Amino acid sequence: MVAATIKDVAAAAGVGIATVSRVFSGTGAVGAATRERVLAAARDLDYHPSAVGRSLKTRRTGGVGLAVPDVTDPFCADVVAGVLDCARTLGQHVLLDATLGDPAREAEIADRFAEQRVDGVIAVPSGIGDPWSGFVRTGVPLVYVGRVPSCRDGGGTVPAVLADDAAGIRSAVEYLVGLGHRRVGFLGAPAPGTPPDVREDAFRAALSALGVPVDDDLVARARPTRDSAYAAAAGLLQRRSDLTAVLASGHLPGEAAVLVARELDLRVPADLSIAMVDDIAWAELADPPLTAVNRPARDIGHRACELAARGTVRRGPSGPVLLPTELIVRGSCGPAPSRRDRARH
Amino acid sequence: MVAATIKDVAAAAGVGIATVSRVFSGTGAVGAATRERVLAAARDLDYHPSAVGRSLKTRRTGGVGLAVPDVTDPFCADVVAGVLDCARTLGQHVLLDATLGDPAREAEIADRFAEQRVDGVIAVPSGIGDPWSGFVRTGVPLVYVGRVPSCRDGGGTVPAVLADDAAGIRSAVEYLVGLGHRRVGFLGAPAPGTPPDVREDAFRAALSALGVPVDDDLVARARPTRDSAYAAAAGLLQRRSDLTAVLASGHLPGEAAVLVARELDLRVPADLSIAMVDDIAWAELADPPLTAVNRPARDIGHRACELAARGTVRRGPSGPVLLPTELIVRGSCGPAPSRRDRARH
DNA sequence: CAACATCATGGAAACGTTTCCAGAAAAGGG
DNA sequence: CCCTTTTCTGGAAACGTTTCCATGATGTTG
Numbered sequence: 003m004v005a006a007t008i009k010d011v012a013a014a015a016g017v018g019i020a021t022v023s024r025v026f027s028g029t030g031a032v033g034a035a036t037r038e039r040v041l042a043a044a045r046d047l048d049y050h051p052s053a054v055g056r057s058l059k060t061r062r063t064g065g066v067g068l069a070v071p072d073v074t075d076p077f078c079a080d081v082v083a084g085v086l087d088c089a090r091t092l093g094q095h096v097l098l099d100a101t102l103g104d105p106a107r108e109a110e111i112a113d114r115f116a117e118q119r120v121d122g123v124i125a126v127p128s129g130i131g132d133p134w135s136g137f138v139r140t141g142v143p144l145v146y147v148g149r150v151p152s153c154r155d156g157g158g159t160v161p162a163v164l165a166d167d168a169a170g171i172r173s174a175v176e177y178l179v180g181l182g183h184r185r186v187g188f189l190g191a192p193a194p195g196t197p198p199d200v201r202e203d204a205f206r207a208a209l210s211a212l213g214v215p216v217d218d219d220l221v222a223r224a225r226p227t228r229d230s231a232y233a234a235a236a237g238l239l240q241r242r243s244d245l246t247a248v249l250a251s252g253h254l255p256g257e258a259a260v261l262v263a264r265e266l267d268l269r270v271p272a273d274l275s276i277a278m279v280d281d282i283a284w285a286e287l288a289d290p291p292l293t294a295v296n297r298p299a300r301d302i303g304h305r306a307c308e309l310a311a312r313g314t315v316r317r318g319p320s321g322p323v324l325l326p327t328e329l330i331v332r333g334s335c336g337p338a339p340s341r342r343d344r345a346r347h
Numbered sequence: 348m349v350a351a352t353i354k355d356v357a358a359a360a361g362v363g364i365a366t367v368s369r370v371f372s373g374t375g376a377v378g379a380a381t382r383e384r385v386l387a388a389a390r391d392l393d394y395h396p397s398a399v400g401r402s403l404k405t406r407r408t409g410g411v412g413l414a415v416p417d418v419t420d421p422f423c424a425d426v427v428a429g430v431l432d433c434a435r436t437l438g439q440h441v442l443l444d445a446t447l448g449d450p451a452r453e454a455e456i457a458d459r460f461a462e463q464r465v466d467g468v469i470a471v472p473s474g475i476g477d478p479w480s481g482f483v484r485t486g487v488p489l490v491y492v493g494r495v496p497s498c499r500d501g502g503g504t505v506p507a508v509l510a511d512d513a514a515g516i517r518s519a520v521e522y523l524v525g526l527g528h529r530r531v532g533f534l535g536a537p538a539p540g541t542p543p544d545v546r547e548d549a550f551r552a553a554l555s556a557l558g559v560p561v562d563d564d565l566v567a568r569a570r571p572t573r574d575s576a577y578a579a580a581a582g583l584l585q586r587r588s589d590l591t592a593v594l595a596s597g598h599l600p601g602e603a604a605v606l607v608a609r610e611l612d613l614r615v616p617a618d619l620s621i622a623m624v625d626d627i628a629w630a631e632l633a634d635p636p637l638t639a640v641n642r643p644a645r646d647i648g649h650r651a652c653e654l655a656a657r658g659t660v661r662r663g664p665s666g667p668v669l670l671p672t673e674l675i676v677r678g679s680c681g682p683a684p685s686r687r688d689r690a691r692h
Numbered sequence: 693c694a695a696c697a698t699c700a701t702g703g704a705a706a707c708g709t710t711t712c713c714a715g716a717a718a719a720g721g722g
Numbered sequence: 723c724c725c726t727t728t729t730c731t732g733g734a735a736a737c738g739t740t741t742c743c744a745t746g747a748t749g750t751t752g
Contacts, residue, residue: 003486005464007708018732023710030711033730048481050461054402055708058737063399065442065463073431074424082418086445095459097410098443100431114440116395118410119350136393141348257632264634284629287602289609352738363702368740375741378700400738403707 006047008055014043026051057119065095066122066310067115070147071103071226076253076282077299078126081147084303085124092311094121101128103226109133116140122310124303127151135160143313145306149200150322162322163306165297167279168204170327174249174277174295175208177329182338183247183275184214187238188221189231189255199223201251201279220245224255231258239266239274246338250278253285260288271336281330290333298325351392353400359388371396402464410440411467411655412460415492416448416571421598421627422644423471426492429648430469437656439466446473448571454478461485467655469648472496480505488658490651494545495667507667508651510642512624513549515672519594519622519640520553522674527683528592528620529559532583533566534576534600544568546596546624565590569600576603584611584619591683595623598630605633616681626675635678643670 008026012019017036024030025040032040043049057063068085070078082098089096097120101108105128112133115123122143125134132151137144138160146162178186186209191199202221209216219242224234235258239245250256256278260270268274270290278285281296302325309323353371357364362381369375370385377385388394402408413430415423427443434441442465446453450473457478460468467488470479477496482489483505491507523531531554536544547566554561564587569579580603584590595601601623605615613619615635623630626641647670654668 003484005461005485009708012732019709020711020732020734021730023708024731027710030731031729036730048484050458052464052708053462054399054408054464055737056710057399058403058708058739059710061737072428073418074421074428076419079419079424082443083445086418086443090444095463096443098427098431098441099435100428113395116350117398118440119397119399139348139393140350257628260632283602284632287605287629288632289634354738357702364739365702365704365741366700368738369701372740375701376699381700397738400707401740403709403738404740406707 005052006044006049008049008051010047011040011043011049014047015039027056061119062121063119064093065097065118065120066124066307067097067099067111067118067120069099069101069108069111069115069123069125071101071126071128073098073100077148077280077297080299081126081303081306084300084305085307086303087300088304088307089311092307094307094311101126103128105131105133112136116142122307122313124306124310143310145310146322147302147306159321161309163302163309164322164324165299165302165327166324167200167297167327168207170279170295170297170329171201171204171249171251172208173327173329174279174293175205176212177293177331178247178249178275178277178335179209179212179214181247181275181335184338185217185242185245185247186214186220187242187245187248189235189238189248189250189252189259190221190223191251192223192225199251205249205251224258226252226254228254228257231255232261235259235262236265239263239268245274247275247277247335250276253278253280253282256280256285256292256294260292270334273339275335275338277335281328285330285332288334292334293332294330296328296330298327301325350397351389351394353394353396355392356385356388356394359392360384372401406464407466408464409438410442410463410465411469411652412442412444412456412463412465414444414446414453414456414460414468414470416446416471416473418443418445422493422625422642425644426471426648426651429645429650430652431648432645433649433652434656437652439652439656446471448473450476450478457481461487467652467658469651469655488655490655491667492647492651504666506654508647508654509667509669510644510647510672511669512545512642512672513552515624515640515642515674516546516549516594516596517553518672518674519624519638520550521557522638522676523592523594523620523622523680524554524557524559526592526620526680529683530562530587530590530592531559531565532587532590532593534580534583534593534595534597534604535566535568536596537568537570544596550594550596569603571597571599573599573602576600577606580604580607581610584608584613590619592620592622592680595621598623598625598627601625601630601637601639605637615679618684620680620683622680626673630675630677633679637679638677639675641673641675643672646670 008019008022012022024032099111124145126148150162188205190202206216222234222238224230231254248259250259259276277293279295281294285292285294353364353367357367369377444456468482469490471493495507533550535547551561567579567583569575576599593604595604604621622638624640626639630637630639
């Protein structure tokens with residue numbers, strides 16, 4: 003009923019516990035015959051060395067903590083998959099938890115990870131506050147993923163693995179403007195949040211770089227929920243019926259744009275071109291298939307885990323790791339309709 | 348640099364370690380003044396009680412192990428979210444790993460969980476073999492989710508939390524037949540796999556219960572990958588152009604059916620009705636929106652975690668927990684076209 | 693005020709490992 | 723055959739907690 007310990011195995015094999023330990027931890031030399039006897043005894047007793055005993059002594063748990071806003075989100079899920087993938091090759095296990103974007107939960111999770119003495123921490127910060135920076139003081143490798151908290155810790159820079167969102171947005175904007183669009187809407191992150199939205203900034207910058215006037219009225223903001231995204235999209239598209247294209251800064255606003263366009267009987271892409279950030283499964287399935295900016299979520303997770311688990315050398319002011327995005331062109335964007343075309347419809 | 352221990356706190360507060368322990372574990376009585384001094388010292392030292400020290404003594408780690416085939420799969424992701432949710436309320440943490448449907452990996456993960464001394468295990472078994480049953484001998488609560496392994500352990504029945512797949516399939520079949528469909532295709536799980544597919548069985552049973560002849564040629568099987576599903580769907584729809592409806596036993600074959608129908612210029616639902624199991628996000632987004640059988644994945648995870656973490660009383664031969672499915676009717680199914688209608692197109 | 697119950701506290705023994713150290717056995721060299 | 727080197731092995735001390743037990747200090751009751 004109760005798990006066998008190293009003592010049981012030692013007794014059964016007629017050896018000292020030190021020998022059993024050497025057999026299982028691989029360190030030190032053990033005679034071939036002895037090793038066999040130990041292994042046999044262990045098999046008989048169904049012995050699994052206790053990680054908690056070991057961790058206490060070695061002061062390493064072999065686990066990394068991973069906190070994401072929501073495992074149900076396809077981007078997060080891919081990040082998790084990447085981390086799991088890498089952790090496996092490194093022989094680490096993964097403690098997962100979901101912050102739900104709530105700073106309070108985030109802090110709880112950070113505490114839990116600290117108690118559990120994880121060897122590394124990977125966090126997709128919620129943006130407000132930073133319960134994670136405490137780990138750098140205790141020497142636990144910490145890696146931010148996807149974004150960095152607004153208020154950074156004072157001293158050393160925390161490593162981060164990010165998608166090159168600015169470049170991704172730029173590529174989408176250039177593509178749309180190249181198709182002749184001048185009045186492009188943007189569905190972005192909430193304004194009240196403290197951190198200025200990188201994507202919105204990139205959107206504005208890309209437009210003005212191309213000589214297209216930027217209109218504050220063209221950007222709508224929503225919290226990361228279906229309802230909020232839908233409301234924002236509906237608001238934007240109704241308010242500005244002159245829009246010929248919309249760029250959604252995530253899959254939720256992208257989904258909302260598709261639904262609202264359908265609702266308003268706008269043909270895609272004849273009346274309205276739609277592009278979004280995050281190339282998730284349904285983008286290909288929609289009708290027409292959606293043009294999207296792909297973020298290498300899985301690679302991001304993989305990379306972050308390497309950094310967190312290997313406890314990489316504390317690098318100086320070298321910036322965050324930026325992974326390239328890719329514009330996946332599908333059928334949802336077309337040439338900008340002339341005003342006459344739109345009126346006809 | 349190195350984390351403070353209970354001794355450090357005791358020294359700083361000028362008390363014995365037992366007292367510090369009592370303050371943090373909440374057991375036993377501590378004078379108000381002493382408690383304050385201890386808490387202050389702990390705050391100064393940024394002390395987090397070590398879970399590994401505690402676990403060694405109490406022989407409980409406060410963690411549950413969760414193994415799913417693929418966190419990227421929406422169903423699995425929802426299960427994970429449910430588990431996380433429940434674990435949080437129970438004060439447990441979650442060790443997550445992905446089996447990728449590979450029995451070897453599955454066994455590795457089971458070993459890892461055993462080493463980590465998790466307090467409970469939740470597994471979506473791959474179906475072949477059963478590396479999990481070892482836990483029942485060691486008294487670790489084990490719960491299967493989504494399905495049960497083909498070869499069950501001999502003695503006690505392992506609790507399981509499942510969607511009532513048979514009922515779900517039945518409801519879909521009844522719905523389709525009610526619309527007049529007689530030749531309904533089925534996209535199911537691989538045949539070579541040992542366990543007879545519950546859903547396929549239910550499909551056959553439902554059809555014959557309604558007096559519709561079941562034709563072996565109407566069922567196609569695929570492994571759970573996009574490619575395999577697509578091949579199966581293409582094969583089925585080309586081979587049997589007389590089909591008026593298809594029921595996909597998962598979102599991958601569902602996706603495949605949609606794509607193949609589009610490829611073959613079949614109008615949905617005029618030429619072909621499509622329904623699938625798993626009501627995932629894009630079902631509503633597709634055009635037309637897809638009729639689907641919803642499995643309460645989140646609830647399943649929640650429920651499983653309750654069972655696993657509470658170490659519920661070892662019940663006798665009471666069967667698995669069956670959670671109800673729900674048929675979500677959308678626009679992808681219509682009345683069966685007459686042969687003439689189909690020819691006209 | 694004596695006798696006793698209650699409360700707050702610290703010492704010390706576990707829990708299951710790893711690892712240092714020292715001793716024994718085996719192997720090799722003259 | 724003895725001495726040195728190498729290889730193998732076991733004892734014991736950590737690692738950071740919890741918890742039993744004993745002790746001293748209070749408070750209560752007759």
